[in-house]
Amino acid sequence: MTETLDHEKVLExxxxxxxxxxxxxxxxxxxxxGSAPRPVGSQLAIRDDASFIGSVSGGCIEGDVVTRAxxxxxxxxxxxxxxxxxxxxxxxxxxxxxxxxxxFIEPVTA
Amino acid sequence: xHSEILQRLLxxxxxxxxxxxxxxLSDGIQKLLYYSDTKGENALLHAANEALASDKGRxxxxxxxxxxxxxxxxxxxxxxxxAVHIAQPFARIAALAGYDVTVIDPRTAFASExxxxxxxxxxxxxxxxxxxxxxxxxxxxxxxxxxxxxxDPALHAALKSPCFYIGALGSKxxxxxxxxxxxxxxxxxxxRARIHGxxxxxxxxxxxxxxxxxxxxxxxxxLRT
Numbered sequence: 001m002t003e004t005l006d007h008e009k010v011l012e013x014x015x016x017x018x019x020x021x022x023x024x025x026x027x028x029x030x031x032x033x034g035s036a037p038r039p040v041g042s043q044l045a046i047r048d049d050a051s052f053i054g055s056v057s058g059g060c061i062e063g064d065v066v067t068r069a070x071x072x073x074x075x076x077x078x079x080x081x082x083x084x085x086x087x088x089x090x091x092x093x094x095x096x097x098x099x100x101x102x103x104f105i106e107p108v109t110a
Numbered sequence: 111x112h113s114e115i116l117q118r119l120l121x122x123x124x125x126x127x128x129x130x131x132x133x134x135l136s137d138g139i140q141k142l143l144y145y146s147d148t149k150g151e152n153a154l155l156h157a158a159n160e161a162l163a164s165d166k167g168r169x170x171x172x173x174x175x176x177x178x179x180x181x182x183x184x185x186x187x188x189x190x191x192x193a194v195h196i197a198q199p200f201a202r203i204a205a206l207a208g209y210d211v212t213v214i215d216p217r218t219a220f221a222s223e224x225x226x227x228x229x230x231x232x233x234x235x236x237x238x239x240x241x242x243x244x245x246x247x248x249x250x251x252x253x254x255x256x257x258x259x260x261x262d263p264a265l266h267a268a269l270k271s272p273c274f275y276i277g278a279l280g281s282k283x284x285x286x287x288x289x290x291x292x293x294x295x296x297x298x299x300x301x302r303a304r305i306h307g308x309x310x311x312x313x314x315x316x317x318x319x320x321x322x323x324x325x326x327x328x329x330x331x332x333l334r335t
Contacts, residue, residue: 031169040180080135104135107111108112
């Protein structure tokens with residue numbers, strides 16, 4: 001059957017990557033305000049070569065989340081990030097929809 | 111996330127066990143929480159119960175810090191009665207939308223693996239099949255056969271269940287005679303009004319896939335609004 005991109009499959013892919021010996025990080029939407037593109041609980045899995053599956057927005061902030069997730073793989077420390085139009089970096093990685101979201105990033109550890 | 115927690119979470123998903131992944135935001139410590147009968151003495155367990163029931167993740171302030179509760183409920187279910195042409199694109203579209211799809215049809219010429227690759231098929235009669243499926247509040251039921259012998263028993267079972275959506279394919283005329291039969295069978299107006307018929311949003315759908323889209327859209331509307 002055609003694979004759906006819900007968070008179940010994202011975690012399955014994360015587990016497969018981990019089993020294959022990759023470094024893997026997870027990003028999860030933990031809070032939203034306004035017209036956020038993806039609901040709370042949406043997940044993105046990031047592999048150590050920067051490939052990813054799933055989403056935490058409509059594509060607006062994934063680039064930055066992937067970069068920060070790779071940092072998390074280095075430090076081993078989870079992190080909470082906030083994105084939105086009020087963000088200082090709004091021109092770079094803001095949400096065009098005007099919403100705001102908080103994202104939790106964590107490494108998958110052995 | 112520790113690999114062990116990830117594995118257990120995936121096992122719960124496979125077993126279709128509702129589970130909450132609780133994460134302490136300050137340090138990333140995690141645990142899996144299940145439905146429990148604690149009457150609110152533990153704030154986190156109480157909040158996990160609520161999150162599962164509402165199917166919505168949230169942040170909770172507990173005595174030991176802020177926790178994010180991510181809800182992993184089993185997928186929504188769609189039961190299609192009638193392995194007809196419309197059911198073929200419908201089953202695929204619903205699966206794409208995240209539904210666990212079951213197609214019921216005792217006519218094995220219709221309910222065949224060739225026609226429905228990868229879709230769960232049940233070839234018992236609808237009354238028996240519906241009793242086994244036990245539709246719950248996260249289930250949608252759609253009848254597509256046009257044949258009262260097959261559709262009606264399924265509709266009876268759906269109306270006696272708490273399923274969140276019931277749809278029945280058929281013209282206004284077909285639907286009117288269906289309503290008369292349901293009335294005769296003892297279903298009152300409130301019960302009969304649960305059935306969406308003619309089924310689907312009115313978007314001028316013609317082809318089987320378009321009709322499937324209109325039904326899927328109506329189910330989504332019922333679920334989300």
